[in-house]
Amino acid sequence: xxxxxTIRVEVAYATPKEQVIIPxxxxxxxxxxxxxxxxxxxxxxxxxxxxxxxxGIFSKPCALNQPxxxxxxxxxxRPLIADPKQIRKQRAAQGKRMKKGSG
Numbered sequence: 001x002x003x004x005x006t007i008r009v010e011v012a013y014a015t016p017k018e019q020v021i022i023p024x025x026x027x028x029x030x031x032x033x034x035x036x037x038x039x040x041x042x043x044x045x046x047x048x049x050x051x052x053x054x055x056g057i058f059s060k061p062c063a064l065n066q067p068x069x070x071x072x073x074x075x076x077x078r079p080l081i082a083d084p085k086q087i088r089k090q091r092a093a094q095g096k097r098m099k100k101g102s103g
Contacts, residue, residue: 036076
């Protein structure tokens with residue numbers, strides 16, 4: 001039975017070892033932050049800090065005050081261990097060195 005005052009959304013978080021997706025119903029005007037708080041995901045993952053962790057909806061970054069729509073999946077992202085741009089530069093430099101040495 002569906003209540004017209006609520007929408008169904010999911011809150012997702014992943015560690016290197018596990019992924020958790022919590023389905024829940026929230027009020028129609030709920031924000032990403034409200035859904036995260038209502039999911040009680042902090043009880044399972046104490047390391048989540050909304051002042052540090054970025055969030056998004058279906059892989060697109062969003063603000064915590066982003067209003068949600070029916071079916072949205074709010075994702076909480078872990079901080080990056082390394083800067084992706086720096087990693088690409090290092091890989092490109094390694095590739096150039098390898099090509100010069102092969103002959």
